[in-house]
Amino acid sequence: MKIYSAEQLQKADSLSIKNQNISSTDLMERAAGLVFNQIHSRLEGSDIEIKIFCGIGNNGGDGLVIARMLLEHGYKVKVFIVNYSEKRSRDFLINYDRFKNITKDWPVLIKNQNDFPKIEEGDFVIDAMFGIGLNRPIEGWVSALVEHINKSGAFILSIDMPSGLYAEQVPGNTAGIIKANFTLTFQSPKFTFFLPQTMDYVGEFQVLDIGLDREFLAKTNTNARLIGKEQARLLYKNRKKNSHKGDYGHTLIVGGSYGKIGSIVLSATAALKTGAGLCSVFSPECGYEIIQTALPEAMVITDNQKKHLSEIKIDFEPDIICFGMGAGTGDAALNAFEKLLKETKLPMLIDADGLNMLSKNKALLDLLPERSVLTPHPKELERLIGKWDDDNHKIKKVQKFINKYNVILVLKGAHSFCFSKEEIFINNSGNAGMSTAGAGDVLSGVISGLMSQKYDPVIAAVFGVYLHGLAGDLAAEKMGYEAITAGEITNNLGGAFLELFREEENLN
Numbered sequence: 001m002k003i004y005s006a007e008q009l010q011k012a013d014s015l016s017i018k019n020q021n022i023s024s025t026d027l028m029e030r031a032a033g034l035v036f037n038q039i040h041s042r043l044e045g046s047d048i049e050i051k052i053f054c055g056i057g058n059n060g061g062d063g064l065v066i067a068r069m070l071l072e073h074g075y076k077v078k079v080f081i082v083n084y085s086e087k088r089s090r091d092f093l094i095n096y097d098r099f100k101n102i103t104k105d106w107p108v109l110i111k112n113q114n115d116f117p118k119i120e121e122g123d124f125v126i127d128a129m130f131g132i133g134l135n136r137p138i139e140g141w142v143s144a145l146v147e148h149i150n151k152s153g154a155f156i157l158s159i160d161m162p163s164g165l166y167a168e169q170v171p172g173n174t175a176g177i178i179k180a181n182f183t184l185t186f187q188s189p190k191f192t193f194f195l196p197q198t199m200d201y202v203g204e205f206q207v208l209d210i211g212l213d214r215e216f217l218a219k220t221n222t223n224a225r226l227i228g229k230e231q232a233r234l235l236y237k238n239r240k241k242n243s244h245k246g247d248y249g250h251t252l253i254v255g256g257s258y259g260k261i262g263s264i265v266l267s268a269t270a271a272l273k274t275g276a277g278l279c280s281v282f283s284p285e286c287g288y289e290i291i292q293t294a295l296p297e298a299m300v301i302t303d304n305q306k307k308h309l310s311e312i313k314i315d316f317e318p319d320i321i322c323f324g325m326g327a328g329t330g331d332a333a334l335n336a337f338e339k340l341l342k343e344t345k346l347p348m349l350i351d352a353d354g355l356n357m358l359s360k361n362k363a364l365l366d367l368l369p370e371r372s373v374l375t376p377h378p379k380e381l382e383r384l385i386g387k388w389d390d391d392n393h394k395i396k397k398v399q400k401f402i403n404k405y406n407v408i409l410v411l412k413g414a415h416s417f418c419f420s421k422e423e424i425f426i427n428n429s430g431n432a433g434m435s436t437a438g439a440g441d442v443l444s445g446v447i448s449g450l451m452s453q454k455y456d457p458v459i460a461a462v463f464g465v466y467l468h469g470l471a472g473d474l475a476a477e478k479m480g481y482e483a484i485t486a487g488e489i490t491n492n493l494g495g496a497f498l499e500l501f502r503e504e505e506n507l508n
C-alpha cells in the first residue's frame with residue numbers, strides 16, 4: 001500500500017472533486033460517513049456520551065458531519081469547537097449550520113483555558129481538531145487543551161491523524177500532540193504512523209478508502225510503501241514440480257564463536273525452513289558437533305581455530321554468503337572478514353558482528369559486493385552511520401549511506417524499514433513478543449534463504465522481513481508474546497507461507 005504525502009493527498013482530493021463531479025462537501029460527507037459506520041458498528045447504539053472536539057478547518061468539518069450522523073442515529077453527542085482562529089473553512093461552516101439545524105444542543109465554543117470541559121476516564125472522545133492541514137506546531141491554550149484531553153484517561157479516536165502530528169515530519173516538540181487510542185485515517189496511512197518517535201501517538205489505525213481518484217493514485221510514485229499480506233503474497237515465487245534441490249540454491253552461513261554457536265544454528269535452520277536447497281555452515285572448530293547435532297540437514301566446514309574465525313576457506317561456490325552472527329569482532333575474525341570481502345563477488349548478507357566489524361573498519365564498506373543486504377538494529381545502525389537528531393534525519397543518513405555503498409539496508413524495529421535506492425518498504429507484520437534473543441539471526445537466515453532461491457535482494461529483504469514477522473504473529477497466536485523464542489519464529493515459518501495464501505473470512 002503506497003504511503004502518500006499530505007501534498008499528494010490534497011492533490012488527489014481536488015482531482016477527485018473535479019473528475020467525479022462532486023463538491024468538496026460531498027467528499028467530506030463520504031469520508032465522515034465511513035468513519036460513522038466504523039463507530040456505529042462498534043458502539044452498537046450505546047448510550048455513552050461522545051465528546052467531539054472539532055477544529056475550524058476541514059478536519060473539524062469531518063468532526064461535525066460525524067457528530068450529525070451520530071445524533072441522527074440516536075447517540076448522545078457533545079460538540080466543542082476549538083476556536084483557535086476565525087478563518088473557518090467553507091466546508092466547516094456548511095456543516096456547522098447543518099449540525100445546528102438538527103439540534104438545540106449547539107456546539108460549545110472553546111476560546112481559552114477557562115472553557116475546557118471536564119473529561120473523565122472512560123469518556124469517549126473524538127479528536128477532529130487538525131488533520132493533514134497542520135503546518136506548524138500547536139501552541140498556547142490549544143496545546144494545553146491537547147494535554148487536558150491526553151491526561152483525562154478517556155478513549156481517544158483521532159480522525160485522519162492525531163491532532164498535532166504531521167504527516168511526514170517528526171515535530172520538533174512532542175508536547176501538543178494527541179495521544180490516540182485509535183486512528184481512522186483517510187485513503188492512506190501517513191509516514192509518521194511508522195516512525196519510532198511518533199508511532200505511539202497513533203494507537204491502532206485503520207485506513208478508510210474514501211474513493212479518491214484511482215488514476216492519480218495509481219500513477220503517483222511515493223517515497224514509501226506499507227507491506228501487508230496482500231503485497232507480500234505477490235512477491236512469492238512458485239516452486240516448480242520439475243525441480244531439484246540445486247534449483248533452490250546453496251546458502252553459506254558464516255559466523256559463530258565459543259559460546260555463540262547457537263546464533264549460526266538459528267540462521268541456518270531459518271534458511272532451510274525458508275526453502276534454501278542446501279545450507280552449509282562455516283564456524284570455528286568448536287561448532288562442529290553442535291551444528292551437526294542440532295541441524296543434521298546442514299553441512300559443516302570448520303576454521304582451523306577452535307574458538308573464533310580466522311580464515312574462511314571453502315571449496316565450493318554458494319549462491320549467497322550470510323556473515324556475522326555471533327562472530328565477535330576480534331582481530332582474527334576481522335582479518336578473516338576482510339580477506340573474504342576481497343576474494344568474493346558473491347551476494348552477501350551482513351548481520352550482527354559483521355556490521356560491527358564494518359563500523360570498526362569503515363574501509364571495508366568499499367569492499368562490499370554490490371547490492372549486499374545489511375540488517376542492523378538501531379544500535380548497530382548508529383555505529384555504522386553515526387548519531388542522528390531525529391527519525392527524519394536518520395532516514396536521510398541511511399539513504400545517503402545506501403546510495404554511497406550501493407547496498408540494501410533493513411533497519412529492524414517495531415515496523416522494520418527496508419531501504420532500497422528507489423523506495424522505503426515499511427513492514428506491517430510482527431509483534432512485541434519478537435523482541436527476543438536470536439530473532440535477528442532467524443531474520444538473516446530467512447532473507448539469505450530467499451536470496452539463495454534467486455529472489456532479487458530487495459525483494460528477499462522485503463519479503464523476508466514480512467514472513468519473519470508473520471511467523472512471529474502465528475507464534476503469538478499459539479503461545480502469547482512472552483513465550484516466543486527465536487526458534488519458535490522459525491518453527492512457524494512454514495505456517496507463514498501457508499498463511500500468505502489463506503483468504504480472510506469475509507464477515508460482511
Ligand SMILES: NC(=O)C1=CN([C@@H]2O[C@H](COP(=O)(O)OP(=O)(O)OC[C@H]3O[C@@H](n4cnc5c(N)ncnc54)[C@H](O)[C@@H]3O)[C@@H](O)[C@H]2O)[C@@H](O)CC1
Nearest residue numbers: 013028031057058059130131132133134135136137138160
Ligand atoms: N484531503 C482529503 O483527501 C480529504 C480531507 N478531509 C479532511 O480535511 C483535513 C485537512 O483539512 P484542512 O486542510 O482544512 O486542514 P486541517 O483541518 O488539518 O487544519 C486546519 C487549518 O488550520 C491552519 N493551521 C495549521 N496549523 C495550525 C496551527 N498550528 N495552529 C493554528 N492553525 C493552524 C491551517 O491553515 C489549516 O488549514 C484532512 O485531514 C481530513 O480530515 C476530508 O474531509 C476528506 C477528504
Ligand SMILES: [K+]
Nearest residue numbers: 127130161163
Ligand atoms: K485529528
